[in-house]
Amino acid sequence: MITVLFFAGQQELIGEDKLKRNESQMKISDLKTKLMEEYPKLSLQNTMTAINEEYAEDDRIVEDNDIVAFIPPVSGG
Amino acid sequence: MEIYKITADEIDVNAVINSVIHPEAGAINTFIGTVREFTKGKQTVSLQYEAYPSMAEKQLKRIGHEISEKWPGVQSSIVHRIGKLAISDIAVVIAVASPHRAESYEASRYAIERIKQIVPIWKKEYWVNGQEWIGDQLEKTAYPNGKPEEDSK
Numbered sequence: 001m002i003t004v005l006f007f008a009g010q011q012e013l014i015g016e017d018k019l020k021r022n023e024s025q026m027k028i029s030d031l032k033t034k035l036m037e038e039y040p041k042l043s044l045q046n047t048m049t050a051i052n053e054e055y056a057e058d059d060r061i062v063e064d065n066d067i068v069a070f071i072p073p074v075s076g077g
Numbered sequence: 078m079e080i081y082k083i084t085a086d087e088i089d090v091n092a093v094i095n096s097v098i099h100p101e102a103g104a105i106n107t108f109i110g111t112v113r114e115f116t117k118g119k120q121t122v123s124l125q126y127e128a129y130p131s132m133a134e135k136q137l138k139r140i141g142h143e144i145s146e147k148w149p150g151v152q153s154s155i156v157h158r159i160g161k162l163a164i165s166d167i168a169v170v171i172a173v174a175s176p177h178r179a180e181s182y183e184a185s186r187y188a189i190e191r192i193k194q195i196v197p198i199w200k201k202e203y204w205v206n207g208q209e210w211i212g213d214q215l216e217k218t219a220y221p222n223g224k225p226e227e228d229s230k
Contacts, residue, residue, distance in 0.1 A: 005129065007127060007129060007197065007199060008127055008199035008201070008210045008212075009199075009210040012210075048224055048225060049224070050129075050132055050197070053129075053131055053132040053135055054132075054135075055195075055224035055225060056224060057224055069129055069132065069197070071129070071197050072199070072210075072212065073212040074193065074194070074195070074196060074197055074198055074199060074212055075193070075198070075199050075200040075210075075211040075212030076126065076128070076133075076157055076168075076169070076192050076193065076196050076198030076199070076200065077110055077157075077168070077169055077189050077192045077193045077198075
């Protein structure tokens with residue numbers, strides 16, 4: 001089981017701040033593709049990803065119990 | 078004691094400044110980011126900042142670490158507010174204490190630019206006639222590897 005977190009506009013689009021999913025042992029890029037198929041309006045193309053609060057590259061494998069956060073372009077400051 | 082914090086409360090500017098004071102410092106530079114009313118002719122009524130707080134604090138700490146590596150002897154604190162903010166409210170305070178003045182300006186500038194690259198904080202602007210999450214400028218920001226650049230320079 002993994003936890004997927006959404007923020008800002010993506011969170012509004014999905015209507016949830018978090019999803020519990022059964023996927024693991026899957027590349028981040030594949031998880032992104034899968035979610036975009038399920039939510040056709042969701043774009044994760046230009047979205048960074050963090051695993052357990054550290055930025056991770058798209059080819060990183062998501063392990064069981066990981067917290068995957070999708071980070072759309074940030075606008076703090 | 079350096080502070081790297083996300084808070085829903087009003088920021089105590091003096092507390093941020095006091096946190097970087099140290100005997101080797103000869104300069105303290107304080108940057109205060111406030112909510113602007115007009116952006117490119119559009120009138121903002123209020124702003125809402127949202128964060129991934131636990132990760133955002135780690136990233137602020139990382140910026141502090143990058144600063145101390147680039148400018149040895151420089152201490153920094155960064156506090157960013159989240160929630161609903163009105164015009165002129167303080168959104169972010171950066172305090173940098175350094176042995177000499179030049180590094181305090183450079184490090185302060187570095188901190189704010191880095192915040193805009195790597196810290197998971199998002200701003201939603203409420204205008205007189207609409208609202209929008211800022212930053213989701215799909216054509217402008219691309220992350221080919223899914224993560225930000227290691228360093229801004």
